[in-house]
Every structure is written in C-alpha cells, then in structure tokens.
Amino acid sequence: MINTSRAQTVSDEEQLKTLVQNSFDDILSELDAESIPEYFTDDFVLLENGEVWDMMKLRRMLNSETMKGVKRMNDFEFIQITIHGDAAWLAYHNKATFRKGDKIVGEMNWLESATAIKTKDGWRLDMLHSTRKTEVK
Numbered sequence: 541m542i543n544t545s546r547a548q549t550v551s552d553e554e555q556l557k558t559l560v561q562n563s564f565d566d567i568l569s570e571l572d573a574e575s576i577p578e579y580f581t582d583d584f585v586l587l588e589n590g591e592v593w594d595m596m597k598l599r600r601m602l603n604s605e606t607m608k609g610v611k612r613m614n615d616f617e618f619i620q621i622t623i624h625g626d627a628a629w630l631a632y633h634n635k636a637t638f639r640k641g642d643k644i645v646g647e648m649n650w651l652e653s654a655t656a657i658k659t660k661d662g663w664r665l666d667m668l669h670s671t672r673k674t675e676v677k
Contacts (some may be wrong), residue, residue, distance in 0.1 A: 552663070553621050556628055556656060559663050564614040564634070573602045581657065581666040588670050589650075610645065613637045626658040634670070649673040 563579035566572050576584075576595070586593035593601075601607070619631040631653045638646040655667045 552623050552628065552658075555663050556621055556623075556630055557616070557618060559656065559665065560630065560632065560654060561614065561616060563665060564612075564616075564636075567598075567602070568636075569612040569614060571602045571607055573599050579665055581659075581664045584664075584666055584668075586668045586670065588668075589672050609640055611639045613639065628656045628658075628663070630654045630656070633673075 559579060566575040567579065576598075580595075582595075584595060586598060613636065615635045615637075617633040617635075619633065621628065621630045631651075634650045634652050636648050636650075637644060638648075650670045650672055652671070653669045654665050656663045656665050
C-alpha cells in the first residue's frame with residue numbers, strides 16, 4: 541500500500557535521508573560498530589562492488605588497521621526515495637573524502653541504493669548496494 545499522506549511522506553523521506561547520513565557518519569567515519577543496531581536490521585547485508593558483506597565482515601573492516609587515523613567525510617546526493625507503507629528504497633550518489641590530519645589522502649564515489657523497513661524503533665536499513673563510479677576521460 542502506497543502512503544498517500546504528503547506530510548507523512550516528507551517526514552519519512554527526511555528520516556530516511558538522516559538514517560543514511562548518520563549511519564555512514566557514525567559507523568564508517570567514527571568506526572563505531574556499537575551503533576550498528578541503531579541503523580541496521582539484524583539481517584542487514586551490504587553488496588559492495590561485487591562482494592557480499594555480512595555483519596561479521598563489516599565489523600572486521602571497521603576494526604582493520606587500514607581505517608585507523610583516517611577521517612572519512614560523507615556527502616550524499618539523493619536521486620529518488622520511494623516509500624510503500626513500512627518499506628522504502630533509496631537511490632543516491634555517495635562521495636567520501638578521506639583525510640589524515642589536514643591532508644586529503646583519497647576520494648571515492650559510488651552509486652548506491654538501499655532498502656529500509658520501519659520498525660517499532662524507527663527506520664532501519666536492511667540492505668545497501670554499492671557500485672564504485674569511475675570517471676570517464
């Protein structure tokens with residue numbers, strides 16, 4: 541059933557945008573694995589550029605030496621958000637800038653999609669799909 545309440549849809553859209561932004565900021569920028577339940581369902585899966593990442597692989601990445609000392613800044617450009625009752629999907633561009641101290645040490649861009657469900661505790665992501673973008677020269 542499609543939610544036809546404009547006020548509710550706008551509110552849900554903003555909640556979903558915030559969910560995506562905050563999940564990346566808290567989990568991937570702050571490397572806070574303890575905050576995962578605030579953003580993801582227990583059966584969350586990440587399809588990362590041709591690989592399947594479950595919670596165990598995500599937690600290993602967060603604890604890896606590669607991530608230590610690097611600050612990730614996330615920027616999103618949302619393409620579309622569609623809500624059907626207590627389920628939603630989002631499509632967006634994701635740009636991450638990586639800093640070590642004051643120096644930019646890398647930048648990556650992805651085209652991503654996500655699905656989310658509304659739980660008693662609010663919206664939670666149950667799937668992310670991420671494809672790295674390459675520049676055409």
